[in-house]
Amino acid sequence: MLPIKLFMGREKSGGIVLILSVTLAMILANSNLAESYSHFFEQEVGFIVNGEPYLNYSLHHWINDGLMAMFFFVVGLELKREFIGGELADIRNTILPIGAAIGGMIVPALIFLSLNIGTPQTMGWGIPMATDIAFALGVVYLLGDKVPVSAKVFLTTLAIVDDLGAVLVIAFFYTSELSIASLLFGLGFLAVMFIGNRLGIKSLFFYAALGIGGVWVTFLLSGIHATIAAVLAAFMIPADAKINESVYLKRIKKLTRRFEKEEANEVRTLEEGQVDVLTHIQHDTTIAIPLLQQLEHKMTPIVTFLIMPIFAIANAGISFTDLSLSDIFSTHVALGVTLGLLLGKPVGIIGATFLMVKMRWATLPSAITRRTLLGLGMLASIGFTMSMFISTLAFTDELLMTQAKLGIFLASILGGIGGYVLLNKKSK
Numbered sequence: 001m002l003p004i005k006l007f008m009g010r011e012k013s014g015g016i017v018l019i020l021s022v023t024l025a026m027i028l029a030n031s032n033l034a035e036s037y038s039h040f041f042e043q044e045v046g047f048i049v050n051g052e053p054y055l056n057y058s059l060h061h062w063i064n065d066g067l068m069a070m071f072f073f074v075v076g077l078e079l080k081r082e083f084i085g086g087e088l089a090d091i092r093n094t095i096l097p098i099g100a101a102i103g104g105m106i107v108p109a110l111i112f113l114s115l116n117i118g119t120p121q122t123m124g125w126g127i128p129m130a131t132d133i134a135f136a137l138g139v140v141y142l143l144g145d146k147v148p149v150s151a152k153v154f155l156t157t158l159a160i161v162d163d164l165g166a167v168l169v170i171a172f173f174y175t176s177e178l179s180i181a182s183l184l185f186g187l188g189f190l191a192v193m194f195i196g197n198r199l200g201i202k203s204l205f206f207y208a209a210l211g212i213g214g215v216w217v218t219f220l221l222s223g224i225h226a227t228i229a230a231v232l233a234a235f236m237i238p239a240d241a242k243i244n245e246s247v248y249l250k251r252i253k254k255l256t257r258r259f260e261k262e263e264a265n266e267v268r269t270l271e272e273g274q275v276d277v278l279t280h281i282q283h284d285t286t287i288a289i290p291l292l293q294q295l296e297h298k299m300t301p302i303v304t305f306l307i308m309p310i311f312a313i314a315n316a317g318i319s320f321t322d323l324s325l326s327d328i329f330s331t332h333v334a335l336g337v338t339l340g341l342l343l344g345k346p347v348g349i350i351g352a353t354f355l356m357v358k359m360r361w362a363t364l365p366s367a368i369t370r371r372t373l374l375g376l377g378m379l380a381s382i383g384f385t386m387s388m389f390i391s392t393l394a395f396t397d398e399l400l401m402t403q404a405k406l407g408i409f410l411a412s413i414l415g416g417i418g419g420y421v422l423l424n425k426k427s428k
Contacts, residue, residue: 014304015138018385021309022316029317041314055220063314064392065226067307069216072227074303075163076234077296082160084239094161096353096362097154101161103352104380105129108344112336121333124394126173127404128340128411130166130386133159135412136379139420147423148367155376158349166386171228174393182222186229189214193236202242202291211236225393237295242287251284308385315388318402318409333400337407341387342415346377375422381415383408 028037041063046056057065083089091098108128116122136159140147193210201207211233219229243251255277262273270278286294328334350373356362364373391404 014308015135017305017309018135018312021312025313025315025317028313029319030321034319034321037317055217060314063311064389065220068311068389069227069230070299070307071230071303071311072167073211073230073234074296074299075167076231077237077292077299079160079164079231080235080237080239080292081296086160094157096356096364097157098161099356099362100154100349100353101158101165103348103355104131104158104345104377105162105165105348107348107351108340111344112340115332115336115339119331121331121336121395121400124333124336124391124400124404126166126169126390127387127394127408128337128344128383129162129169130383130390131159131162131345131380132382132384132386132412133163135382135384135416136419139379139382139416140423143420143423148365148372150365150367151372151376151423154365154368155379158376158380162380163386166390167228167231170225170390170393174390175224178223179221182218183224186215186218186222186224189218190232190236193233197236197238200238202238202287204291204295207233207237207291234292237292239290239292241290243284245288248284248288252281255281255284311385311389315392316405318405323402327399328403328406331400331403333395333403334407334410337383337387337391337404338411341381341383341408341411342378345381345415346374349377349380350374371422375419377419378415378422379419382412382419384412387412 028034031037041058041060043059044056045059045062047054109125112125112128113122116124133156136155137152140152140155189210193207193215196206196210211230215229215233216226220226241248259274259277259281262277263271264274265271289297353364353373357364368376387408388405391401391408395401395404
């Protein structure tokens, strides 16, 4: 089990598993199992209440609205932690990457719109706006010390803001017809979670019941994408622990002294007194960790190594069997996504950065050279997960989704390679 734990603890491992999942999806979509692969995700799953189907959706829909809600819940937890004590805690230190992120979202959208304006395909403008934080940071960690710390912080902050931007885009622009009644119920459940937080309730069951059974279900029925409910619910999770650091230290010191005084034995098992002390230490250690960070720590491996691979297998399969070049280029979707990510992201990020430095709104760290900035911009063009997710919201036509996915894959691969070469100092 130790090799598995070590693998799961590495930052780049999630990217490796995701790449393998995409490869499996592509193989299935172009094999003799293609029809079974497609039909499997079309199966409907739901509940029967008084003989009537309730929440009856396809497996594909459950993955994108259910499992992906867990992904967005973790994104929400990370965003809240960053706002409280992370990269986004002091706005003065994050003006540059925030501005760069905004530029890196606007320019790709404009490129896509310019190529598809006046057509139904304009709904895809949000696809090239997103950066896949896991893949982009995975390449950076792969390069190790060759990337300066200031560049890593810049890219991390940029990607966090990018995630927040993608969430807002989904909330405001990719929402179907609204059910006001369901939305009001959902906001009511959120209000109860907020009040519970303010009253000091730290019960996981309390927030899980209201978050899943209340907020998520009502948002799903309201027409607003259910993943937004997950982000909002994450912001209601308490970020303070049941006991603070000073109280924890006092308790641990007291328990440690008590453990030293407990009678030991000469065998591998512990005496009852020792077990009792360690149980108290374990309990105090748990309640000294804020619920927000407990959930983030426990859910991140599940999202990385289970939910994201399932999402990739369900969505990344592109069949080339009946796909011709004329099909690929029948619209400008593939071209708009490719250029939006591969060209728009670096241009938007670099342009916004130089503008802010020129206007003296921010200062570029000395360790970030032009080559480094271009490399970071190229890595930001890795759209993959979030871009693919937005494509499923933007289009219902299979051909348009296929074109979008091809554009995402091409830009992400070229952007990843380009970023790696530029940031690798040994490269000439």
